[in-house]
Amino acid sequence: MARERRPSWRDRYPDEITCVRCLEPRDQMELDRLLWCVRCRALARNRASWWGWLGGMLFGGVLALYIWTVIRPTDLVIGGWIATLVAGVWIGSKVARELVYGIMRFRNAKAIEAMPPDTAGEEPGA
Numbered sequence: 001m002a003r004e005r006r007p008s009w010r011d012r013y014p015d016e017i018t019c020v021r022c023l024e025p026r027d028q029m030e031l032d033r034l035l036w037c038v039r040c041r042a043l044a045r046n047r048a049s050w051w052g053w054l055g056g057m058l059f060g061g062v063l064a065l066y067i068w069t070v071i072r073p074t075d076l077v078i079g080g081w082i083a084t085l086v087a088g089v090w091i092g093s094k095v096a097r098e099l100v101y102g103i104m105r106f107r108n109a110k111a112i113e114a115m116p117p118d119t120a121g122e123e124p125g126a
């Protein structure tokens with residue numbers, strides 16, 4: 001009686017599952033473990049990347065302040081510090097994006113994409 005296929009979380013669900021984010025029925029292959037559909041994951045990623053850039057800019061601002069006030073670069077090496085700053089913003093945005101996405105996944109807010117688009121909310125940095 002060898003078990004040829006291991007039971008997975010998908011076995012507990014019917015073929016069509018309602019996505020918890022947009023409340024639209026989806027094929028279960030489109031959903032992941034948290035019952036987010038492909039579209040909702042993409043939306044969350046997209047949103048997280050905006051927050052990521054914001055976080056990166058913030059981090060870059062602090063870094064710039066630190067370089068400006070503590071290190072006090074001379075004109076000679078300012079180019080190198082600007083490169084450092086750019087790298088800092090880039091890395092900071094990536095870290096912040098993953099963090100924001102992780103928080104979104106962790107909080108797993110229900111039906112958040114089912115609401116009509118918010119017309120007042122503008123993307124930061126757009």
Ligand SMILES: [Zn+2]
Nearest residue numbers: 019022037040
């Ligand atoms: Zn969805």
